Amino acid sequence: MNSLAATNGLSLLLEGENVFQNLSVPQLVEKILSRNEAVLTSTGAIRATTGAYTGRSPKDKFIVKENSVNSKIDWGNVNQPISSETFDKLYNKVLSYLKMQNELFVFDGFAGADERYRLPIKVVNEFAWHNLFANQLFIRPDGETASNNIEPFTIVSAPNFKADPSVDGTNSETFIIISFEKRTILIGGTEYAGEMKKSVFSIMNYLLPEAGIFPMHCSANVGQEGDVALFFGLSGTGKTTLSADPNRKLIGDDEHGWSSSGVFNIEGGCYAKCISLSKEKEPQIFNAIRFGSVLENVVVDEETRIADYDHAFYTENTRAAYSLDSMDNIVLPSIAGHPNTIIFLTADAFGVLPPISKLTKEQAMYHFLSGYTSKLAGTERGITSPQATFSTCFGSPFLPLPAQRYAEMLGKKIEEHNADVYLVNTGWTGGEYGTGKRMKLEYTRAMVQAALEGDLASAEMLTDQIFGLQIPAHVPGVPDEVLIPSKTWADQKAYEAKAKQLAEKFNHNFTKFSSIRKDIAELGGPLV
The missing domain is CATH 2.170.8.10 (Phosphoenolpyruvate Carboxykinase, domain 2)
Known part of the structure; x- marks a missing residue:
């Protein structure tokens, strides 16, 4: 089944009288309530529940192994291969299932606020509330058609269709499958709407680098003088809180592209x-x-x-x-210039990383590839003490290409635009989790503000003897002793042991990047 065959099969499905194309928000809400898919809340939002699946299913995500992408994809546990034949059979089964449904819902929109690089998106949903989700998350056409002479990527979502792994070649009843040649994302067996959002981000992480654009899993905002800042960070690091600054306008909170003109939001x-x-x-x-x-x-x-x-x-x-x-205080359209400041956020529960440090280009590439933060005791079964976790490029589940390619794009952008990069630890100080205390938000805000205003670009710097990081000696609004982790610990031997333990974890994790340039590992990582 080629792209044309896939399109023709879908076109026939969407010609039915039970297919509702691009309903307005009020019309979708009426459908959602009449179909008993969700309830209306006191603020006018709808509330839906997603059954057994309340998050993404990474073990059920596949990419079709096709000739045009086979040599480019970083195959493995994240990007699991599935054959074209297996995909075709399952795709046709899902279409046959959808033909039997009383109603279907279609949304036509875009991914990418910059019109030069935007991708048309067609979303076909079994659930009306999923279609409303797509309406909120993707960019809605504004007096234009959802076709800029580029064939759209189509999401076909059938949550109530359950796969049979023994017959359909999946790992479970759930599947999220991307076919780049057929320009299709096939989703079934899960009601979690986030699979649609992250699947589109995954395909943009493949398509944008092919056009010379750096895709990023980050939030972004812009100051009154037009200065742009990026915030990378995993869950619990404070990305949303710190990027939502009343003195700066939000560009977007999660997914962006960095082109030759500047940054743009991928979502709406x-x-x-x-x-x-x-x-x-x-x-x-x-x-x-x-x-x-x-x-x-x-x-x-x-x-x-x-x-x-x-x-x-x-x-x-x-x-x-x-x-x-x-929202108030936003940039529309969600486009801005080149970033002046890049901030990597980590919540270090070991309490040994500096609360803020300025990174060289090599260190920025190293910490970008590392994507470090900590899982805390009690957050997952079996975790009784803080555990280091590393998510490559702060978004490993969504990277179809080898991680080194994204890191090289970051390094090139930093060099081209002379962007300042900082590592900010919003985690613990004065000891590890259970002994020390979480860094005060007022201190973190003061440090981020100093970084954004350029106060730290030429500040006096001290070198951390274990991690090799450059720490500012003074930051307005922050006690000097807070800036040096070792000075906040009562037991210096305990501090040194814990810092070396984390450094070893960094070094061990980085061994998986065997083909990365030696200077990145040698100049970017810990000194021990």
Whole structure:
């Protein structure tokens, strides 16, 4: 089955009277409620639950092994291969299943705020609430058609279709399969809407580098003078909190491209974690959850329909999907110039990384490839003490190409645009988790502000003797002793032992990048 055959089969399906094309938000909400797919909350958002799957299913994600991509994909546990024949059979089974449904929903939009690089996206959904999710997360056409002479990538999502692994060649009942030649993303067996969002990010991580554009899993904002900042970081590092600055305008909170002209948001909305969300802590997100927004797995009072963001009855991974235009203080269209400052965020539970350090280009590439943060005791079964976790390029599940390619693009961009790069530790100080304390948010904000305003670019620097990092001797609003991790520990031998333990983990993790340039490993990593 070639791309044309796949398109023809889908076209026949979408000609049916039960197919609703590009419904408005009110029309979709009416459908969602009439079909009993979700409930209406007190703010006008809808709340859906996703059953057994409350997060992504990385072990069920595949890429079709096709001639045009075979030599380029970094095959392995993240990018699992599946044959064209297996995909074709499953694709046709899913289309046959969808033909039997009473109603289907289609959304036509884009990925990529920069019109020169945007990708048309067609989303075909079994669920109306999934179609509303797509409406919020992707870029909606504004007086234009969803075709800029580029064949769209099509998401076909059938959550209630369960695969038979023994027959369909999958690992379970769930599957997320990308075919680049057929320009199709096939999803089934899971109601978790985030699979659609992250699948599009995965294909953009393949397509953008082919066009010379650096794709990034980061948030971005812009200051009053037009200065642009990027924030990379894994869950729990403070990426959303620190990038939502009232004095700066938000470009986007999760996915961006960096072209020869500057940065642009890949999405048209946000997909925020909302466990423990409050108006006081994160007013921008809280106020954005209104009519048209989608809440996933959030507990809602049956009578008042007020959302209880502190309750994790369904999952800790509660989510809110909302369009960017439901927020204040944003950049529209979501495009800006070249970044002046790049910030890598880590929550080091070992309490040994400096709260802020300035990175050389080699160190930036090293820490980008490492993507370090910590899992804390109690967050997962069996974890009784902090454990280092490394997610390559701060987004390893979404990288079809070898990681070195993304790191080389980062290094080139840093050099071309003379961007300052900082590693910011929002984790522990004065000891490891359980002994020390979490870094004060006011200190972290002061350090980030100093970095963004350029105060640290020429500041006096001290060298960390274990990690080789350059630490500013002074930061306005932060006690000097807080800046040097060893000075915050009462037991110096314990500090040194813990720091060397983390350094060894960095070095061990980096051995998987066997083909990376030697200077990156030698100049970028720990000294021990």
